[in-house]
């Protein structure tokens with residue numbers, strides 16, 4: 317069994333002039349949760365639909381458990397559970413009937429079907445709702461049921477398109493726990509969101525996409541570390557702040573300084589050592605530095621810095 321379970325290889329999908337997915341490549345190892353993050357219209361759903369064999373690439377290919385979505389869509393479908401961003405549920409059937417229908421559609425029979433159904437109801441916490449009609453379920457419960465539907469044939473790979481959107485905080489935490497547990501049981505999961513912080517805790521790695529292009533991939537820590545080279549510094553001097561700001565601006569790695577009283581605020585590109593060198597240099601130039609504050613970028617800042625928020 318290969319260690320790579322999901323792979324996008326130079327994937328392209330154009331709709332007329334819109335480059336919805338524009339040369340995207342990445343791979344996800346077996347048992348990992350990969351967060352696919354980007355603003356509206358970035359190309360997440362389009363790539364996920366191609367992985368789920370609901371659409372074809374204009375160019376390039378994608379692989380699920382080693383099988384090509386272009387050449388072996390049937391084999392891909394058997395290995396994959398897809399949860400679209402809006403999942404149709406039938407209002408007048410109950411939860412058990414709904415799941416049973418999809419178990420049958422996936423070819424499960426006899427005891428195997430009954431056992432799988434029981435397990436899915438139990439795992440998704442919907443056992444107590446088994447006999448209840450879907451129309452009375454809360455949004456959180458519907459999402460659990462939809463996750464159950466995607467899980468019913470015990471797929472190796474799960475593709476979840478914004479499953480947390482519209483959920484309350486408690487339901488989000490529950491969803492996160494279920495996804496982590498599925499990964500711990502060996503499933504490989506691709507999950508999308510607009511919000512990096514929503515996925516950061518549960519993902520082994522993330523990919524940030526905007527306007528069809530992958531801007532960054534790696535663990536959240538790696539992406540944060542790369543970007544952490546950019547930090548905001550606030551330096552307070554006791555006098556001559558204007559002059560100090562002018563001198564600072566001429567230094568490498570210093571963005572345009574803003575002056576607020578005796579305080580100078582600027583973007584600084586460098587590690588802790590170069591920050592210490594910068595302060596020593598200021599002191600060496602005769603400025604009396606009374607305070608230095610370094611703001612590390614939050615995950616949201618990192619996301620905003622990577623993407624420009626462009627929508628096509």
Ligand SMILES: Nc1ncnc2c1ncn2[C@@H]1O[C@H](COP(=O)(O)OP(=O)(O)OP(=O)(O)O)[C@@H](O)[C@H]1O
Pocket residue numbers: 331334335336354355356357358359360361362363510628
């Ligand atoms: N069938 C289609 N025909 C034409 N354009 C499309 C089609 N599907 C998607 N697009 C366009 O492709 C781009 C990417 O859309 P996509 O739905 O993949 O983005 P997304 O990242 O999933 O966004 P959201 O977070 O809003 O769901 C958008 O500009 C969208 O309008």
